[in-house]
Amino acid sequence: MKKSSEPKIKQAGPRVISLFSGCGGMDFGIKAAGGNIVFSNDILSDACKTLQKYFPETKVVCGDIAAVTEFPAADVVVGGYPCQSFSMAGNRDPRKDVRTNLYKQFLRVVELVQPNYFVAENVSGLKQLGAGSFLEEQENAYKRAGYEVTHHLLNARDFGVPQSRKRLFIVGVRKDLAKKFLFPSATHGKATKKSPHLLPYTSHGDAIKDLPLWPTGEFYERPHDPDKGFSWYFMSRNRKAKWDNPAFTVVANWRHITLHPASPTMKLTWSNLADGWKQRWDFTNEYDHQVEGQERPVLKEPRRLSWRECALIQTFPRNFEPVGDVDSKFTQIGNAVPPKLAEVIFRHLFSGAGLISSSPSRKR
Template identity: 75%
Template sequence: MSNIFEKNAEEIRVLSLFSGCGGMDFGVEAAGGHVIFSNDILADACKTLSKYFPDTDIRNADISGIQTFPTADIVVGGYPCQSFSMAGNRDPKKDERTNLYKQFLRVVSIVRPNYFVAENVSGLQQLSSGTFLKEQLEAYNNAGYNVTYQVLNAKDYGVPQSRKRLFIVGIKKELNQVFQFPKPTHGKSTKSTGELKPYASHGEAIKDLPLWPEGEFYERPHDPEGHFSWYYMSRNRKAKWADPAFTVVANWRHITLHPASPMMTLTWSNLTDGWKQRWDFSDQYEHLEANPERKKLDKPRRLSWRECALIQTFDSQFTPVGETESKFTQIGNAVPPKLAEVLFSHLFSGAGLVVVDKQIPLHLTRK
């Protein structure tokens, strides 16, 4: 028994499912792994993968139609999450995507890797009192894996974005190991947390990009309401310059505002009659109060896809394949590469592996 990451050769062979444009894959490679196989159903995502992972076997297909897979030390993937999302229809029983975890489980059962890492939205933990999450944990446990899970917020690990995601890590029971998640490195320092770095500023992350990148963000041409619908104006869409950004979403219409935009203020609210509010733009710029030298947008705009990529911690040269809307979809669906790197470094190095001398009861994994 040891806390060493058990691999079958010199390199760590990684099989990636539901790979998207490679957010998790970039993190895997930065942590020292080698992605040998990737899969996604979206053609543009697979073209992006081919662009940045030329030596990887990339399959643009429905995963259910793929029957054979290479041997691997670890299987990773973020199966589609819309049916569990707090922003989605939130009725998983009626959404076929709810059962995509079974395809992930099927591949794990075929490949029998020593480890697996699955990612989903944090809403999976809350829906139906956690029954959908419990179903998955039990399935992985019955397949022969010690499983632990935790909701991680990307901002706690140096990503300039507040983004909560649930990760499930499984380890083959015969290895007598269990995974403990990395502790936050960023946030407010307390006696219990120790010394932490301050949260990363999303304004600073994107400050060197063009202030008005024509064609790289969503606008509503020829619309009498202007560029922002009533729904968009029903909440505050502007995070402070010095703070992490709000979550980067996959729908370019709902992307939040550039931090150099004017502040939004609540102009009326009638929450007793549903969730009805109205926010409007003011003439205030909170980011200039701290530093008058910062850039300023006279007209508010949504973040560009290039800015979203930097906020997600993709490399500054990262350019996904496809039209502008497709770029937003790929970037918004991705796991932040920096968060993935932290997680996989913690696993590959053995720092997150704890030796156990007996089977872990399933209820102990539900933190």
């Protein structure tokens, strides 16, 4: 199949293949940016059902990507191949983890389809492990496949997402297009003389303030435990982000989801870790979020964020509800790319604003 050397994408919307799609965080962003998702895939049944629910026009193939051999023609291939082997919270031994080589399945599809562009997403740990050798290995493989490759570590909070979430993006542009991708600049942050245009970070408290204050059955709780599910270890990890700040990273394990910002503050009552003992943490009667606004709601009983609140913090549509039980909902939402961040990246790509010449300028 002959490929065009024209770097512009058709106005009708670029055809996109989405791999390791999860519940569609990247896909929501692609669609908002004008993309047409023609194929998506995930190995989890609930995630596939969620994709079918929200992307009825897309061909959704559920199962191991290694077993899929045929793909439609597409302008772009995207995917967030599983990141647990590179995660800062994982076992940190990628050489022994079979998921480390899942990028090769992504690469296989890129080589088969030969899209104009590809966008891969992973955790920040990919850049750090092995002094960068794992990232270098992947980039070299994409270059051998015929792509001009750039990567950048982005924090979702810098683009209006009410959450601090660092993710590494790798973007490839087919070499015959003579272009490379330049990542978009931050739109949010602390304004300075050098960057006076930056908007303030988005408040996660404001993002969820209109949701029910006690959504029974939508968050992790163990009311019959002595500590009610708030172990000393959970409490010791600073699990409460300030109302006006972006939330801490939304994770895929509902037991480790952070506290609602309307919860009371915490205090360390005693600690004896040196002698092999643990710690004791207690909730106070103080509410730091009301200092800036007395009208803000107050949780008399502290709780973790609900899955619905996590979805809004991730910037999914307000009516978004993934298929599955509560645990599955948290898994899908926590593993997703924030749709708003994805939209920024793909608008930058689809519009051509992020494409610059890859040819070195000649000196006269």
